[in-house]
Amino acid sequence: MTLHHRKLLASVLTGALLTCFVTLAVAGEAPTAKAKKGKFGKVAKAVDPAPAPAKSTGEVKPPLQVPAQALSERELARLIDQHIDQRLAAAKIPASPRSDDVEFLRRIYLDLAGVIPPVEVVKAMLDSTDPNRRHKLIDDILNSDRYAFHMADLWSTRLFQRINDNRAVPKQPLQDWLKESFARNDSWHQIVTTLLTATGGTDDPNAGATIYTAANFGLDKLTNTTTRLFMGVRLECAQCHNHPFTNYKQTDYWHMAAFFSKVRLQGNPAANAKNATPLTVTESGKVGRGKAPPMPEGAKALAPKFLNGPAPTIAPEASLREVLAKWLTTKDNPFFARATVNRVWGQMFGRGLVNPVDDMHDDNPPTHPELLDALAGHFAAANFDLKYLYRAIALSETYQRTSKTLAGNEKDDTLYSHMAVKVMTPEQLFDSLNAVLGSPRAIDRKLPGLAAGKGVGIDGRTLFVNFFAVDENADVTEYQQGIPQALKLMNGARTGKLPTLAGFNPSWTPSQVIEHIYLTALSRRPTAQEMSRLLQYVSRDSDRTSAYGDILWAVINSSEFTLVR
């Protein structure tokens, strides 16, 4: 038993987790009188002798209601608005009006493409009179490479957290495979099934999906990541000893973990760069060769059983992960579609209908339960088509509302009376800075490393992202950066001296330069007041180029640049 798990047991004994652990599945060490009298004796006194049984544990969750046919995207958008407007009316909170085109354009680009819109797109939008221009824009983005790239970026970060234990596992193949899958708009159930069941070598061509298992290798890691990302459940709390906030039992945890018990890994995911060899993931009915997933000692080996679901009958030779994937990605699975819809909603609105997005349980109910179920049902009916879901949300008036508040809705942050203002992620910021400054190179290659791990090749973007990283679960509407990050943008080599504008034309007049700075960086034209103030600024400087640099410097360091309105 490791120290960690001894402590885990100890804290179980103290009763710190009564609602979390009702049944102890830790083998060999029952809560004995001796343990109670030990080091933790003092705390143990506080233990309620008869803890109330957990509410919903073990109960079978009813299947999701899936309509026979999915609504069209426009119809689903209207359904979203109906649900949202109903609640606003009931709460007597006024809804802000529709965003103007530039606000919408910049928002949808950052949300779906992960970068500010190119200057030509901004100009075309400003000049367009086509009544369908927003719909066309949404389609254009969803069909672009940037959409696939951004989705792969988002998901590879979630699927693969770089730690020391997986330092020899390559990330790029996963990213490439995801990008191709999103570009083809593969059904989400197909992508997840492949991720969960892939076998083979991490160096095989097209083997990106196996990276998921290699990077998360470990019975607990695979269980935690899988349930969190694809089921919206933080089951890890049933393994951890810190927060008793769900009703899941520890047995539920190990029943789910059992689905990963036959997977094997050959090769060492924590090898040093110099002796790293390709890794191979296998799973067969018989006990396979290679390393079994590290299993915390003291955990009971239980039979595979679905969370809040039945114990499946499994043929002895079957792949357990396939059994799991098949159950999970069924249309009426109570977790899968809801979790996905909720996560997508969170990406678009800055908070999930259940928030945090991966913390769905009875005591953390959705703000709009019927809407969540309706969205999940239609998403499943549409064969888990992600573009369908994004399109429907983006077409809704709810999504297209301005982020400016009205008297009476300033305080609302759960009913969607106005759009939430999000802060750019480090990835969005890096890519957007590149879009403005016009070079794919790193902002500053000499970024200090935060124990990034020796031997791991790290590019400028990763360095930048690590330096600006916020916790995966941090509130995206909160500005979290500190002085070192501000210093990097103010005085870093690329932005601090004389930042240069992408596509700059030396023959432009001062007002053309100012207009281009605004169009490129802020996706809008300067107001008359801003224009006259900045023209005055340029005219007072004998060195015009430096004056332009000052303006660009101020713009990329401004709130308006770094916020997604």
Place this chain on the structure above:
Amino acid sequence: MFEILNSDKTHAQTRRDFMRLSAAGALGVGLSGWLNVLAAHAQQNAPAGQRRHKSCILLWMDGGMSHKDTLDLKPGTRNGGEFREIETNVPGIRISEHLPQLARKMNEGVLIRNMSTGEGAHQRARYYLHTGYREGVGGLSYPALGSIVSAELGQEEFPLPNYVSIGRSFGSGFLGPRHQPLIVNDPTRGVEDMRPLVSEGRFNSRIGLLEEMEAAFLRQQTVASAQAHRTTYQRTVALLRSREVQAFDLSREPQASREAYGDSRFAQGCLLARRLVEVGVPFVEVTLGGWDTHENNFNRVRTLSGTIDTPIAQLITDLRERGLLDSTLVILMSEFGRTPTINTRGAQPGRDHYPRAWSLAMWGGGIRAGQVIGATDAEGATVRGRPTSALDFLATVCQILGIDYTKENNTPIGRPIRIVDRGAQPIREIFG
């Protein structure tokens, strides 16, 4: 402000309170601009005696300092090695002959010879000793000691970052970017990005433009994130214009005192640490690599001992002379010790990783100095009596610094995580 930071509110609440206060002008940051920010730093000239928090300087010997060849010698035993012991200025306490200056500071410090920590791989052990949690456990990224100190003792209105690392270290994990270390790669060159790359006049013009844009945006859209963004930039500008920022500039140190430290990077790092603590930075880490002496252990440890001996002794002297030693804890440590046995794989004998029994040293911070905590057996292989775990050690450090190590910080999703996990017991003998 100070009451808020010391209350038992969660990190996030504190941060929101701070934003609200600053928005209300409580810090003197009105719409009139940046210069008022400077005036708000009432505390910058407070004499050392009135400083409101302790500081910590962590001297990190990266790679694993051989305890048997530095702080816990076993001369005359089979694997005792080549070095002799010398008396320190505390009768009965002896350390390596290659640390003669530090031997004369023993009356200011404590040796802990019963460290036992259970992680024998560099990265995992570094992470564990810095954070008190094992990497990857519970799906969280945990804050390093420096970030914890920054969050607990740092002051929001303080113009310098509250955690400075000279060399690489670990970051703030779920405590967020505000408590990330400011990293100094080369102490003699100062902080990257600390100096504007344009003339002062032009920099001021840029700041003026930015402030106009910020104000205009906020008039249009009063949103907390924009307010926080503006506050962060104002603090950064205040830092650049502050007197404290000069602490980073070693060229301002008299030549004689620079020379007293020596000119190695580590020595200059120690000097920089002293300058930062003097102006009120609560946590500075200085890293010296090269201690992974699988081969050629004795020659390398001799050289490395020479590298650290004078600067650390000088650091202690300087802190004492400035009246800062009682409020500044200096820690000399590694991620683990090295094997009691000597390997002969290479051309020159070496020692390998060894977390089971090892030593570290502390000076200052108001601890009961001049003593040794714990002991190892005749071979330096096992701990005699009660060992000091990583958690015990971190709890001890927190207690010395005045941090409640049992306090829970909330992760962004509201999982309460103790500063030091359950099971920690501070070393009682260290407290006077």
